[in-house]
């Protein structure tokens with residue numbers, strides 16, 4: 001099997017295998033395992049793994065200050081700095097906060113994504129030219145995906161709380177404002193699947209991206225796609241008893257688990273895939289979510305010019321200075337006629 | 345030659361091994377961040393922790409249902425099917441009526457029903473606030489049918505909790 005096929009097919013088979021596993025498990029009457037034991041385990045692994053990784057990151061020293069400086073830094077008083085300069089090359093905590101907020105809420109550095117391509121040179125037909133241009137589709141796909149994911153998860157709070165917080169019902173109402181179909185279609189659920197399909201297609205379609213994509217890149221995309229599709233199938237086509245689902249979910253949330261009878265298999269498939277996602281999270285590239293907070297190029301202020309940053313690795317070095325050097329080689333130096341500081 | 349030290353890395357000989365301090369850098373910021381995350385994620389769940397939350401309790405004791413003979417006291421389809429699929433059934437009815445002018449629904453047992461929300465579902469289940477709303481409030485859905493479709497309780501000016509905005 002060639003490189004691409006191995007790295008794409010293995011996660012595909014893995015996700016299908018997970019679906020089959022949940023299906024067989026529920027058919028074998030393991031609803032308590034799939035409805036209670038695995039969700040609790042997944043949540044434990046998620047938090048434990050998350051905190052473990054965060055602590056190990058926090059223990060890694062930052063040797064240098066490397067704020068990315070794509071803008072005019074603070075300098076002489078008569079050199080003006082606009083707000084954009086301050087947000088790009090922050091001089092203090094507040095401005096760093098602004099840069100982080102823009103990064104996290106709007107994916108600002110992704111917005112500046114460029115694409116490079118060799119294109120035929122009009123003037124010299126036998127040559128090609130390297131062209132860079134601003135490429136916003138990845139940003140659009142990513143931001144649509146992340147916000148759809150967030151809103152879908154927030155809407156799911158209605159399964160875990162009683163009474164349901166007001167903002168959740170308001171969100172659901174806004175999300176279903178098209179009032180299309182019964183049950184009302186939630187736009188973000190569809191958007192989630194569309195966006196994740198784009199993100200996957202991008203990796204498959206572009207040869208250079210396909211070349212660098214690994215199983216660890218495809219697996220989360222396929223997993224999230226399967227979660228979205230199973231959710232959509234469950235909501236619009238193969239209905240399950242949602243009132244019973246809520247009893248199960250509330251049971252989990254209140255630590256008084258119950259497993260009502262008669263919930264369709266597709267719910268357990270959806271839930272199992274979600275559990276796998278949560279348990280997989282701390283060990284995967286999905287850790288970019290907490291990781292962005294630890295990015296020195298984003299979270300350090302560009303104050304190198306007036307604040308000393310001491311490398312925490314710095315250790316006492318035994319110096320071997322010139323006088324020691326001369327002590328070592330004095331005789332040879334005199335013999336060769338080189339000038340020395342001390343004769344003896 | 346002994347280069348006055350015993351440790352070598354790619355840059356040459358050094359006196360001591362580099363000592364990376366075993367500590368959490370920026371402990372305060374990391375701690376606050378983790379706490380904020382955990383609190384934010386779990387906060388919707390605190391209130392009900394350890395409590396038993398009763399499920400919905402839809403009432404089936406309307407006059408129309410009580411009038412049915414004991415063995416025929418069923419819904420248009422089986423109870424399990426209705427619980428999960430009643431919204432799809434309503435949509436199917438609507439499409440049949442509005443698009444094909446077909447007001448008959450033949451259920452899986454071959455029994456014929458009038459395909460109508462107000463004139464069939466709500467005849468038997470005339471207690472909307474004790475029945476439909478029981479479940480819908482529980483799962484926080486607000487079917488928007490009642491702006492157009494009539495139901496008996498409207499006469500009594502009882503507005504369902506889910507629709508009282």
Ligand code: HEM
Nearest residue numbers: 152156159186188189190227228231232234235245249274
């Ligand atoms: C990573 C987390 C999850 C994602 C991304 C996700 C995604 C989705 C999506 C896209 C839908 C389609 C309907 C919609 O747009 O809301 C859906 C429906 C559903 N999900 Fe999830 N889900 C997640 C976690 C869960 C969990 C933990 C449960 C357990 C209670 C759950 C239970 C359901 C149910 C019962 C439906 C059907 C909703 C309905 O009929 O109204 N999901 N999910």
